[in-house]
Amino acid sequence: MSTPIASLDTPVALVDVAQMQRNIQRMQQRMDTLGVRLRPHIKTSKCLPVITAQMAAGARGVTVSTLKEAEHCFAQGISDVFYAVAIAPGKLPAALALRRKGCNLSVLTDSVAGAQAIVDFAQQHDERFEVWIEIDCDGHRSGLAVEDNALVAVARALSEGGMQLRGVMTHAGSSYELDRLEALQALAEQERLLCVRAAEIIREAGLACPEVSIGSTPTALSALNLDGVTEVRAGVYVFFDLVMHNIGVCRADELALSVLTTVIGHQQDKGWIITDAGWMAMSRDRGTQRQRQDFGYGQVCTEAGDWIEGALVTGANQEHGIITLGTPSADMVGRFPIGSRLRILPNHACATGAQFPDYHALDVEGAVHTWSRLHGW
């Protein structure tokens, strides 16, 4: 039992810093090899030391999911910020304020109405926003289909309205539903091909479209070529999680985020160990529910981080986790007494992290650092 961990009250969100660094290196080297910039999505960590490590490894700019993240990054000196959610008109004043302070914030739209709202607001305030157009490459959420006539109409509305069309972007979110390498490679190629094609259509219409931005962790780690792509966005690779493990893009020992918890009781006849990491700690994310292996609310490990095969968090109330061992253990209470500690690997690092005000980062010397993270909008 390491002393620093033993001094922490539970539940806490632990980051294995050495593993996080390996995850960052792996993605950065892959993007370097494929010849594209990496613009990490910081919605996973919302945490400055993590973002700093990504930038130090070679990332260029950041992707954010909220303007609060953008403000936080800019306050720390990161000025190339892409807010990658179609902007609500009501958020344009905050986006303008950031740009007026010197932040190179770019925004997103996927409709003529959205583009027109940006243009109208910009013209009222004598601003020239940098705008991306979202492409739908797999039908999973937002974006314009490549064959949609609105694609050129949006580009033209932005251009004629005086905006700078930064480029096209897409996110192959349906990659989360796959778990075979061939299928992932095929989706990565579809993501690339459709987004590059969208840029070509805009260029064929006589408009500039300098950038092609794609990405999701599974496709970024599966793509065989990224010809025509200028940058990749990916987020969860920094920590990985059980969903990514099920998809097949990381090994079990590559998960860098876990929740440290304490045993607070047992229900021996049911084979249950009760802990203080319920859904408030793990989140309600059940992302592995329909994957090849359902991990319940998380995979149980020893305090040192070794998997206890078959042991899962099978139930969760607000501040109670219920662990079931894969094989019944007559000595369950002796093996996991009240006060003993376990680590739980989460289904989804983005959702579990959000439950905590801070990460507790374990460095290679075994020291623990408190890393604050953003909460809210």
Add this chain to the structure above:
Amino acid sequence: MSTPIASLDTPVALVDVAQMQRNIQRMQQRMDTLGVRLRPHIKTSKCLPVITAQMAAGARGVTVSTLKEAEHCFAQGISDVFYAVAIAPGKLPAALALRRKGCNLSVLTDSVAGAQAIVDFAQQHDERFEVWIEIDCDGHRSGLAVEDNALVAVARALSEGGMQLRGVMTHAGSSYELDRLEALQALAEQERLLCVRAAEIIREAGLACPEVSIGSTPTALSALNLDGVTEVRAGVYVFFDLVMHNIGVCRADELALSVLTTVIGHQQDKGWIITDAGWMAMSRDRGTQRQRQDFGYGQVCTEAGDWIEGALVTGANQEHGIITLGTPSADMVGRFPIGSRLRILPNHACATGAQFPDYHALDVEGAVHTWSRLHGW
């Protein structure tokens, strides 16, 4: 469109203060009529103005799910605090520190080992903790069965160790799986009967057991008599939510918490409206998934709060909500244009609230107040 709401950036968690007050009154009057004290569980709101309203209406003491909540309540002058999760030995120093400051904090255990850890720590620090024993009334989580010999053993260990046995407590959490009044009444009676019986068993062993504490919102609102019970704990009644509505203990118009969101896009061929309230706003809670009506990630209402029949949040990414109308609408984009606003009623008020640093409370005059809430442990 009310001006104050229109000035809010989205997503925000709105509290309808008048409705919250009605919910508080309803539960308090019910407990007054049944002749028991109400000790609200503040894990739902984690928010001082809400707790203050509960106390003003007649609540006596609070129930908390974390020691952070206990510290927060005590700092605000609430000293009768029951930490209703079996205490991890590692949390005893923090509990002691609170008691030394004058907080009348009581703690919980459901095992001889847990009781012994409390006694050992207390004796080392010359403290007399007030301790409750948890009873399992429905097999849903923690607690000792009434017929378990450990019940008297725990009571004796505490008593002989010099602790003050405050009483027995139980929580009929399986009430969340019911939706018929007769079944709820039967479970409420089972909760009462078993907890009262546990107290009698301890008293028959010659030990004092002054209190009998039971409760869950569904059973508290269904119980026909509470003879032998001294206090009821309930939490989610303060806001109610879609899970409670499915159970049948509140009407559709009694939900006091909603999430205000903005339309940011459409996928017309799929019948999707895209909003800025994804799972980061709604939480990943899918508590209605196995109930009589599955509300997806939430029921969609107009900005004013009127239900749009059949409109549900059927999908959620981190910052994207996907709304599907029950009946296809050819004029979907015209009815819900980009920039228009909607309110979403959540499955589970405790989980949705936790996603936000603050509530935005709408008073009867239409003014909005920012109410901060706790995050983390």
